[in-house]
Every structure is written in structure tokens, then in C-alpha cells.
Amino acid sequence: MTDHNSDPDKIVPPWSAEQVAGLNGYQRSGVFHPYTCGDASCRADLVATRDGWRCPHCSYRQTWAHAFSVDGWKEIENIQVGPAQEESR
Numbered sequence: 001m002t003d004h005n006s007d008p009d010k011i012v013p014p015w016s017a018e019q020v021a022g023l024n025g026y027q028r029s030g031v032f033h034p035y036t037c038g039d040a041s042c043r044a045d046l047v048a049t050r051d052g053w054r055c056p057h058c059s060y061r062q063t064w065a066h067a068f069s070v071d072g073w074k075e076i077e078n079i080q081v082g083p084a085q086e087e088s089r
Helices: 017-029 068-077
Strands: 047-049 052-054
Touching: 017 047, 017 068
Parallel strands: none
Antiparallel strands: 047 052
16 A cells, blocks of 8 residues: 655645645646546545545545645646747748
């Protein structure tokens, strides 16, 4: 089993209220693929809680998230792509 406590790019519960809000914002943002249930028969989007991710449809739980998922996605969500530049002649 992987020890997520030793990976600086991942966070483990308990998560603060701010982290939970950020992770659930990530789930709703559509910026990247959401965290999903690991049960092959379910695959629902997970919901962040102070105790980790939980599946709203079954008993699946996940106890880590990429640290970027808390608020790093907001910068990407705000990037706006400008019109295509005309080719130089």
C-alpha cells in the first residue's frame, strides 16, 4: 500500500473546512477529471469531507488528494484563451 503521508504533492485527512471547500470546488469546476469512486460498478464523483473523500452512492472512501486540487486549479480555470493570431506574411 502506498504511504501518501510521505508524498509532498498529496494531502491526507483530516482536511480543514477550507480544504474541503477547495476540493469540492475542484470537483464542480470541470477543469480536470474529477476524483471518482474506485468501485468499478459505481464510478460516481466523490465528495470531499473533513475525513477524506466519500462516494455518495456506496461505501467507497479515499484518503488522499493531490495538493493542487485544493486551489491550484483556480488559476487554470481563470485563464482565458485569446483569439488566434494571424499568420505573418
